[in-house]
Amino acid sequence: MWQRECIPRGWVKSVRKMKDNVFLDVNDGTCGHNLQLVVSKPQLQDTAYGSSVDVTGTLGRTPKNQLELKVDSLQELGACPLAEGYPFYPKKSYPPDYIRNHLHLRPQVSSVGSTLRVRHQATKCFNDYLDREGFIQIHTPIITSNDCEGAGEAFQVRPANDGLLKQMAKKGGPARPGTFLTVSGQLHLEAMAHGLGKVYTFGPTFRAENSKSPIHLAEFHMLELEEAFMDSLDALADRIESMVKCVTKSLLENSSEDLSSVRKLTTDSNLEQSFTWVDKQFPRITFDDAMQVLQQHKTKLKSPVCPAEGINKEQELFLVDHFASPLFVTSWPKAIKSFYMKENAANPELVDALDFLVPHAGELVGGSVREGDHDKLAAKLPDREALGWYLELRKFGSVPTAGFGLGLERYLAWVLNVHNVKDVIPFPRWAHNCAM
Numbered sequence: 001m002w003q004r005e006c007i008p009r010g011w012v013k014s015v016r017k018m019k020d021n022v023f024l025d026v027n028d029g030t031c032g033h034n035l036q037l038v039v040s041k042p043q044l045q046d047t048a049y050g051s052s053v054d055v056t057g058t059l060g061r062t063p064k065n066q067l068e069l070k071v072d073s074l075q076e077l078g079a080c081p082l083a084e085g086y087p088f089y090p091k092k093s094y095p096p097d098y099i100r101n102h103l104h105l106r107p108q109v110s111s112v113g114s115t116l117r118v119r120h121q122a123t124k125c126f127n128d129y130l131d132r133e134g135f136i137q138i139h140t141p142i143i144t145s146n147d148c149e150g151a152g153e154a155f156q157v158r159p160a161n162d163g164l165l166k167q168m169a170k171k172g173g174p175a176r177p178g179t180f181l182t183v184s185g186q187l188h189l190e191a192m193a194h195g196l197g198k199v200y201t202f203g204p205t206f207r208a209e210n211s212k213s214p215i216h217l218a219e220f221h222m223l224e225l226e227e228a229f230m231d232s233l234d235a236l237a238d239r240i241e242s243m244v245k246c247v248t249k250s251l252l253e254n255s256s257e258d259l260s261s262v263r264k265l266t267t268d269s270n271l272e273q274s275f276t277w278v279d280k281q282f283p284r285i286t287f288d289d290a291m292q293v294l295q296q297h298k299t300k301l302k303s304p305v306c307p308a309e310g311i312n313k314e315q316e317l318f319l320v321d322h323f324a325s326p327l328f329v330t331s332w333p334k335a336i337k338s339f340y341m342k343e344n345a346a347n348p349e350l351v352d353a354l355d356f357l358v359p360h361a362g363e364l365v366g367g368s369v370r371e372g373d374h375d376k377l378a379a380k381l382p383d384r385e386a387l388g389w390y391l392e393l394r395k396f397g398s399v400p401t402a403g404f405g406l407g408l409e410r411y412l413a414w415v416l417n418v419h420n421v422k423d424v425i426p427f428p429r430w431a432h433n434c435a436m
Contacts, residue, residue, distance in 0.1 A: 008026060008028060008035055008037075008055050008069065009028060009052070009053065009054045009055070009077075010026040010027050010028035010029065010035075010052070010053065011026065011027055011028075011029075011050065011051070011052050011053075011108060012024050012025070012026055012047060012048065012049055012050060012051050012052075012053060012080075013025040013026065013027050013034050013049070013090075013110065014034075014049065014090055014091075015047070015048065015049055015090070017041075020040065020041060021038050021039060021040055021041065022038075022039045022040075022041060022044050023036055023037065023038060023039075024036070024037040024039060024047070024053075025037075026053060026055070027110075027113075029107075029113060031117070031257065031258075032110065032113070032114050032117070032257050032258050032261050033257065035067060035068075035069060036062070036066065036067070036068045036069070037055060037057070037068075037069045037071050037074075038068060038069065038070050038071060039071045039074055040071075044074065047074070047076050047079075048079070048080055048081075048082060049080065049082065049089070049090040050080030050082065050086060050088070050090075050108065051076055051077075051078060051079050051080045052076070052077040052078040052080075053074055053075065053076055053077060054074075054075045054077055055069065055071055055073070055074050055075070056071070056072050056073045057069045057070050057071040057072045057073075058070045058072070086105075087101075087102045087105060088102075088105070088108065088109060093265075094109070096418075096419075096420060096422075096423045099112065099423075100422060100423065100428070103426075103427060103428075103435055103436055104436060107426075110261065111261060111262050111265060112423075114257075114258035114259075114261045114262050115258075115262055115412070115416060115418070115423065115424055116426060117255065117258045118251065118255050118258050118259060118262070118412065118415075118416060119408075119412055119424060119425075121250075121251055121254055121255045121258075122247060122251055122408070122411065122412060122415075123202070123408070125246075125247040125250040125251060125254075126202065126223055126243070126247055126408075127202065128250070129243055129246050129247055129250075130200050130225070130243075133198070134197075134198050135198045135199060135200045135225065135227075136192075136196050136197075136198065136199050136200075137199075137200055137201065137202065138185075138188070138189060138192045138196075138199050138200065138201050139201065139203070140182065140185030140188040140189060140201040140203065140224075141182065141185075141188065142181060142182050142203070142204065143157055143179060143180070143181065143182070144179075144180055144181075144182045144188075145178055145179060145180070145386055146180075146187055146383075146386055146387060146390075147180055147183060153183060153207045153208045153209055154180035154181065154183050154206070154207075154208060155180060155181040155206050155208050155218075156179065156180055157179045157180060157181060158179070178386065181206040182205060182206060183205060183206060183207055184205060184222070184224065184405060185201040185203070185205075185222075185224050186224055186226065186340075186403060186405065187340070187387075187390055188201075189201060189224055189225075189226035189403065190226055190340075190370060190390070190393060190401055190403070191389070191390075191393060192226070193226040193227065193228045193399075193401050193403075194228065194393050194397065194398070194399065194401075196228075197227075197228045197229070198225075198226075198227050198228065199225070199226050200223065200224060200225040200226070201223075201224050202221065202222075202223045202224075202408075203221065203222070204219055204220070204221055205219070205220055205221065205222040206218060206219050207220075209431065210431045211430070211431055212430055212431055212432075214419055214420040214421060214422070215313065215361060215362065215410065215413075215421055216421070216430065217409060217421055217422065217425065217428055217429060217430050218429045218430050218431060218434075219429040220407060220408070220409050220421070220425065221407075221408040221409065221425075222405050222406065222407055222408065223405070223406045223408060224403065224404070224405045224406075225239070225403050225404055225405075226401055226402075226403035227239065227401060227402055227403060228399045228400070228401050229399055229400060229401075230369070230400060230401060230402040231342075231369055231372075231400035231402065232369070232402075233330055233331070233352045233353075233354060233368075233369055233402075234284075235402070236354065236367055236368075236369065236402045236403075236404065237282075237284060237328050237330070237354060237356075239404075240328075240354075240356055240365055240367065240404060240406075241281075241282050244326075244356075244364075244365075244406075244411075245278050248275065248278050248415060249278055251415065252271060252275060252278075256271060259271060259415065259416065262416045262417075262418065263416060263417045266417045266418070266419065267417050274417075275415075277325055277326060280325065282325060282326050282327055282328060282356075283323050283325055283327040283328070284327065284328040284330060285323075285327065285328070285329060285330070286329070286330055286331040287307075287311075287329055287330070287331055287332045287333065287350075288331070290311060290319055290329050291305065291307050293319065293322060294311075294315055294318065294319070297318065297322070300318070301314060301315060301318060302314060303315065307333065308333075308335070308336065309336070310332075310336050311329065311355070313362045313363075316355075316357045316362035316363055317357075317359070317360075317362055319357055320357050320358060320359050320362075321359075326356065326357065326358040326359070326364075327356075327357055328354050328355070328356055328357075329354065329355045329357060330352075330353070330354045331344060331347075331350050331351075331352070331353070332350065332351055332353045332354075332355075333349060333350060333351075334348070334349055334350060334351045335349075337351050337353050337368070338368075339371075339377075339380040339381060339382055340368070340370055340371055340377070340390075341353045341368040341369070341370070341371060342368065342369040342370060342371045342372065343371065343373075343376060351368060352368055352369040353366075353367070353368035353369075354366075354367055354368065354404075356404075358410075358414050359414060360413060360414050360417065360419075361410040361411075361413050361414045361421075362410075363410075364406060364407065364410050364411060364414065365404050365405065365406045366404060366405055367402065367403055367404025367405070368402065368403075368404075369400065369401075369402040370400075370401045370402060370403070372394060372398055372399075372400050372401070373394070374391065374394040374395060374398075377391055377394055378391055407421075409421040409424050409425050412424040
């Protein structure tokens with residue numbers, strides 16, 4: 001029984017020619033499910049895979065109870081001449097690095113479309129969770145005068161016009177060494193938390209790393225959160241665990257079809273088998289505990305175990321496999337962590353910091369309780385001139401705060417089981433590459 005009039009528009013994903021009719025699968029990009037069109041041969045132009053079409057017809061159901069459109073009229077909006085250089089052919093699969101060479105066309109690949117819809121839904125879920133929990137979103141600056149992490153991996157900002165640069169220099173303008181693209185909005189969030197309480201930012205972040213590794217990008221999106229009146233590492237871990245589980249459950253509920261279509265390219269396990277961790281408590285071990293585990297199994301590792309150098313990616317993934325779960329590593333040596341982390345009350349050689357490690361991606365979250373003692377922070381501050389304002393937060397109405405940063409692309413690579421973060425962002429930028 002035909003149900004109602006329908007006017008779909010979309011792209012042809014497959015063409016199957018029968019004796020009297022042609023069956024087209026069309027997708028409009030809003031979901032992973034294609035709509036089957038039934039077109040009589042006299043109605044059909046030479047419409048090929050990849051073409052865009054505008055169709056009118058009557059919607060009904062097949063004998064297998066699937067939606068189907070009996071076409072009354074079909075207009076081809078944009079032809080797709082496959083023989084003239086279109087890089088993707090029907091019924092063929094392509095490796096991610098090949099698809100990545102065609103950034104402007106790759107949304108037309110079904111798996112990429114699914115990935116980007118999951119990305120949209122994950123972003124929405126993170127924002128929804130934080131809104132429910134009373135956090136206020138802050139648009140922290142992209143251009144900043146501080147290198148928050150102090151690792152020297154910031155991009156410097158300056159005008160491309162040399163004449164303008166000279167004019168600005170004469171007038172004492174901002175085009176001076178020390179103006180960067182942000183590596184983190186954390187310090188700005190701390191200022192906001194000292195008046196708004198619970199704040200977060202979710203935007204582009206930049207790292208000038210000379211790396212082409214599958215877990216690094218020069219531009220990526222980071223969710224950063226700062227919570228006032230929080231002085232416990234356990235409370236911070238509770239916040240991270242609650243958020244990650246809540247967002248993932250929402251994804252499983254709202255994006256299961258797209259999750260499955262991407263994951264089936266790299267794994268045979270179903271969603272229920274792969275996400276049992278959402279209902280389990282994440283282990284929490286100290287850095288010293290982690291070192292003991294790694295030392296006990298050092299013959300299984302390619303890299304040497306060296307506490308002074310921290311935990312590298314191979315070792316992170318080994319710990320995740322060893323505990324068969326995402327996990328927190330807490331209480332890190334002060335010597336290998338950042339200046340803003342709070343000195344541990346029981347052991348001044350440690351800081352109240354944590355890393356959250358997950359399968360496939362390694363470190364997903366880094367966070368800490370922030371140093372609230374004015375004198376201790378003053379002694380560690382790397383640049384008193386540039387960060388005097390940050391120290392002053394500890395002078396006027398200071399409160400304990402704690403926070404973290406979560407890389408969106410690493411989260412997506414984890415839940416989608418995608419092996420390269422360049423394939424979960426629309427326009428990846430990495431060392432020596434800025435296509436488009």
